[in-house]
Amino acid sequence: MRILHIDMDAFFASVEELRRPEFIGKPVVIGGNGDPIKRGVVSTASYEARKFGVHSAMPLRTAHKLCPDAVFLPVDYEEYSRMSEKIKDILREFTTIIEEAGIDEAFLDISEIDTSSEEIAKEIKKRIKDETRLTCSIGIAPNKLLAKIASDMQKPNGLTVITKGDIESRIWPLPVRKIWGVGPKTEACLKDMGIRTIGELASLPLDKLTERFGESSGDYLYNASRGVDESPLITHREPKSSGRETTFEKDVDDLQVITETLAELTSEVVDDIKEEGYKCRTVTVKVRFSDFETHTKAKTLYKPTDSLKKLRKTAFECLKGFEFKKKVRLIGVRVSKLEKVGNGN
Ligand code: TTP
Ligand code: MG
Numbered sequence: 001m002r003i004l005h006i007d008m009d010a011f012f013a014s015v016e017e018l019r020r021p022e023f024i025g026k027p028v029v030i031g032g033n034g035d036p037i038k039r040g041v042v043s044t045a046s047y048e049a050r051k052f053g054v055h056s057a058m059p060l061r062t063a064h065k066l067c068p069d070a071v072f073l074p075v076d077y078e079e080y081s082r083m084s085e086k087i088k089d090i091l092r093e094f095t096t097i098i099e100e101a102g103i104d105e106a107f108l109d110i111s112e113i114d115t116s117s118e119e120i121a122k123e124i125k126k127r128i129k130d131e132t133r134l135t136c137s138i139g140i141a142p143n144k145l146l147a148k149i150a151s152d153m154q155k156p157n158g159l160t161v162i163t164k165g166d167i168e169s170r171i172w173p174l175p176v177r178k179i180w181g182v183g184p185k186t187e188a189c190l191k192d193m194g195i196r197t198i199g200e201l202a203s204l205p206l207d208k209l210t211e212r213f214g215e216s217s218g219d220y221l222y223n224a225s226r227g228v229d230e231s232p233l234i235t236h237r238e239p240k241s242s243g244r245e246t247t248f249e250k251d252v253d254d255l256q257v258i259t260e261t262l263a264e265l266t267s268e269v270v271d272d273i274k275e276e277g278y279k280c281r282t283v284t285v286k287v288r289f290s291d292f293e294t295h296t297k298a299k300t301l302y303k304p305t306d307s308l309k310k311l312r313k314t315a316f317e318c319l320k321g322f323e324f325k326k327k328v329r330l331i332g333v334r335v336s337k338l339e340k341v342g343n344g345n
Pocket of ligand 2: 008
């Protein structure tokens with residue numbers, strides 16, 4: 001097995017820098033609605049901002065104290081999703097055996113590709129750089145666990161290949177937190193047992209681990225510390241929902257325009273689910289106002305349907321539940337409680 005893990009560098013911040021090159025080289029912090037005085041947490045920070053100690057999940061206010069001169073920007077999820085799709089499209093040209101692990105990361109099974117690991121990684125990096133101007137970090141290893149650790153080892157713009165023979169020298173010195181699934185709680189427990197590194201974890205007997213963490217987690221830690229992981233790539237996920245949304249060029253207060261846009265988005269969503277062979281029961285309409293305040297209204301039907309007429313009517317009923325005192329920045333519709341057509345419906 002040869003698994004490649006790719007993770008984009010400072011993803012949200014880098015996408016913002018693409019459209020606003022004047023921010024390149026400056027500390028950039030993305031989070032909430034972009035106002036560091038308001039409540040909200042940091043989604044990500046550029047590497048320049050990280051030098052000041054700013055990191056993901058930190059309150060924006062703390063980030064502002066650490067780095068008052070940083071550029072603070074709101075989260076524009078649609079833009080990042082668009083870029084994410086573009087990157088995933090490039091990756092799918094290398095192999096169809098791909099697990100989309102998150103908005104800025106993926107696993108590729110490159111076992112069957114007849115080129116060296118470094119060459120494949122360099123080619124992927126080049127294609128992404130040429131077509132998006134973004135950089136990424138890539139790890140290649142015999143399994144998902146090690147590939148993910150590897151991609152993180154030389155960020156940003158890294159390329160790290162780990163073989164079974166490297167485990168003692170390159171994986172064992174790393175802190176236990178580098179193992180996927182080891183969060184602050186497990187880390188604290190292990191610290192109490194005098195364990196800080198992956199190598200120290202590997203020195204513990206299995207029964208000690210299962211006693212402390214239970215059968216399955218104990219097993220997992222025992223194997224992970226030895227670089228053993230046989231988890232397969234999850235190449236297809238059953239969709240839980242399907243949605244479309246749009247941000248208006250200029251904020252809108254004309255209810256007619258809002259309604260027409262909702263009708264159009266609903267018909268796109270219905271096309272999407274029909275193409276995949278699904279019916280749905282729940283319709284959720286989302287409205288974001290000019291001040292970024294965002295509300296949703298949902299309705300659930302008695303029976304699953306893929307009828308445009310019924311779903312559009314339901315979306316309009318949801319729309320009636322909103323109060324339009326402010327201008328509208330964005331409107332979206334999402335259908336959920338999906339069921340495959342032909343399951344007795
Ligand atoms: P990450 O890959 O964890 O971070 P990153 O790409 O910003 O930086 P790195 O170079 O270290 O990979 O997450 C990808 C994106 O997901 C990130 O740009 C913003 C978002 N995100 C959040 O919104 N909240 C979070 O707590 C984290 C960790 C990420
Ligand atoms: Mg990333």
